[in-house]
Amino acid sequence: MKKVYPIIHSMSMLTYKCKECLHWSIKRREQLVIVALLSMSYTSVKRISECLIKPLHDLSPEAKQPLHLTPLELFALNVNYSQKGLLFPKPPPSENQDFSITAYLDDLRYSLSATLDHFYLLASRLATKIEENPPSYVIYLDCKNSPGVKFIYATVDATISDILQPGDVPVVVRSFFDLNNAISYDGHTLPLLSIQVTELVDGIFIGGSINHVLADAASFWHFMGAWSEIFKSKEKSFVSISRPPVLKRWVLPGYDPVISLPYTHHDQFIERFEGPPLVERFFHFSSASVSKLKAKANSECNTNKISSLQAVIALLWRCITRARRLSDDDETSSSLMVGNRRRMTPPLSNDYFGNPVGMVGGTATVRELMTNGLGWAAFRLYEAVINYNDTIVKENIESWIKKPFIFKRSQMINKNIILVLSSPRLDMYGCEFGLGKALAVRSGWMNKDDGTINLYPGREGGGSMDVEVCFTSSQTMMNLDSDEEFMDALKIE
Incomplete structure (x- = not known):
C-alpha cells in the first residue's frame, strides 16, 4: 500500500x-x-x-x-x-x-x-x-x-x-x-x-x-x-x-x-518588518444592523448604489478616526483590498487560484469625514470601487512590468489609515471537517498594524458580519468601545 x-x-x-x-x-x-x-x-x-x-x-x-x-x-x-x-x-x-x-x-x-x-x-x-x-x-x-x-x-x-x-x-x-x-x-x-x-x-x-x-x-x-x-x-x-x-x-x-x-x-529587495504589539478585538454586526447601515447610507446620498460592505466600512472609518482623537485638519484614509477576478475583461474564473488583488480607497480630512455623515463616506468608497475596472487593473500591471519593484510593509505605516482585509462574502463556515459548523473564525498576528481590519461572515449568515479590529493602543480600543455611533450600530438586532 x-x-x-x-x-x-x-x-x-x-x-x-x-x-x-x-x-x-x-x-x-x-x-x-x-x-x-x-x-x-x-x-x-x-x-x-x-x-x-x-x-x-x-x-x-x-x-x-x-x-x-x-x-x-x-x-x-x-x-x-x-x-x-x-x-x-x-x-x-x-x-x-x-x-x-x-x-x-x-x-x-x-x-x-x-x-x-x-x-x-x-x-x-x-x-x-x-x-x-x-x-x-x-x-x-x-x-x-x-x-x-x-x-x-x-x-x-x-x-x-x-x-x-x-x-x-x-x-x-x-x-x-x-x-x-x-x-x-x-x-x-x-x-x-x-x-x-x-x-x-x-x-x-x-x-x-x-x-x-x-x-x-x-x-x-x-x-x-x-x-x-x-x-x-x-x-x-x-x-x-x-x-x-x-x-x-x-x-x-x-x-x-x-x-x-x-x-x-x-x-x-527583502525587508523583514516586525509589526508593533497589538490589541485585537472582534465586534459583531447582525444582519439587521448591516441592513440599517446600508439603508441609512443610501438614504443620505439619495441612491441605492452603496453596498452593505461599503456602509459598514464607512462606519468603521468614521468611528476609528474619532477614536484616534485626530485633529480636524489631519488627513485620513480608508483602504481596502479588492479582488480582480471579476473586474477583468474577460473575467478570470472565480476558481482562479492565486493572488489577483488590488487596493482602492478614499481619503478625506477628519473635518470632512465627521461633518458629512455616513452616506458621504460610504459613497466615496463606492466611487473608488466602481472606478477600479479592467482598464485600471491592466494599466497598473503594465506599469509594474515596465518598472518592477517589491512592496515593503514599512512604506504603509500611517497612523491615520485603516486597512480592510478579507471579506464577509467568502464561505468560511462551509468548511466543517466532520465537526459541524465552526464556532468562530480567528486569525494569526501576521500582516497586521494599527488600524488593520479583517472582515468575516457572521456565523448565523444572513448578511451578518464579524469585524476584527487591531490597534497599538488600548486607549484607542477603549475609545472605540465607547463610541456612541459605533455602539448604536452594534446594538441593533
Whole structure:
C-alpha cells in the first residue's frame, strides 16, 4: 500500500510560551474578563508532532513544469504568510465510542494528501534562476521540487470559552498558527502552506498559514472548502471536487509570462518588518444592523448604489478616526483590498487560484469625514470601487512590468489609515471537517498594524458580519468601545 505521508519528523514536546500583556479597560464584565485573561496568561501551546504531507498520487509531467509568477504575486514577496483558521467544538461522546483524536488526525492527513492532488502547487517551493549574460533574475514556482505541506498537531490547556471570551483576543491564539514572521520569499525553503491542528480541552482549532504570493483570501478558503469536501467524502482514491482550481497563471496580453526582476541578490529587495504589539478585538454586526447601515447610507446620498460592505466600512472609518482623537485638519484614509477576478475583461474564473488583488480607497480630512455623515463616506468608497475596472487593473500591471519593484510593509505605516482585509462574502463556515459548523473564525498576528481590519461572515449568515479590529493602543480600543455611533450600530438586532 502506498505511503501517503512521511513518518513524523519530530516527537519532541516543543513549547511556545504566550505571556499576555493585559490591556483592558475597566468597563462592563471587567472582573470576569480580567480573571479569564489572567488564567490564559501562561497558557502554552505544545507541539506534539509534525510531518510533511505530499499529494496522494504522483504528479504528471505537465504538473511538474515551472509555474511563473504574475506581477501581482511577485509584488507580495515581502508580505507575511496569511493566517486564518476555524474553531470547532469536539464531538460529544457517543454511546458506542468516544471521539478519537488519533483517528481524526489520520483522516485529516489522508484527506489533505488527496486534496493536494488538485492543489499540488502548495506542496512545492519557490526557486530563483539568475543569469549573468544577459542579466536575468527570475523567481518562479518549482513544482518538481515538492517536499509537501507541513502538518502540525499541538495541544493547549485551554477551553473554547477561554478563546471566545468577551474583550481582547487572547494572545495564545497567535500560537495556533505556524510560520510566524515568515515572509513570502521564504517559500524558497519553507513550506508554502502549513496546517496546525490544535486540540483544546473541549475543542479543535484548524489553522492555516499560506504563502501570500500563492493565494489571496478567496484562494485560501477555496482550498479549505475543497479539503473539507474531500474529508467528508471518505473516498480512498482520487476524489473529484465541485470546484477544481484553475492553476494556469494569467498573463497580460502581449507580455512575456517570465518576468525578470531588476536585482542581482535578494538582499536588494527583502525587508523583514516586525509589526508593533497589538490589541485585537472582534465586534459583531447582525444582519439587521448591516441592513440599517446600508439603508441609512443610501438614504443620505439619495441612491441605492452603496453596498452593505461599503456602509459598514464607512462606519468603521468614521468611528476609528474619532477614536484616534485626530485633529480636524489631519488627513485620513480608508483602504481596502479588492479582488480582480471579476473586474477583468474577460473575467478570470472565480476558481482562479492565486493572488489577483488590488487596493482602492478614499481619503478625506477628519473635518470632512465627521461633518458629512455616513452616506458621504460610504459613497466615496463606492466611487473608488466602481472606478477600479479592467482598464485600471491592466494599466497598473503594465506599469509594474515596465518598472518592477517589491512592496515593503514599512512604506504603509500611517497612523491615520485603516486597512480592510478579507471579506464577509467568502464561505468560511462551509468548511466543517466532520465537526459541524465552526464556532468562530480567528486569525494569526501576521500582516497586521494599527488600524488593520479583517472582515468575516457572521456565523448565523444572513448578511451578518464579524469585524476584527487591531490597534497599538488600548486607549484607542477603549475609545472605540465607547463610541456612541459605533455602539448604536452594534446594538441593533
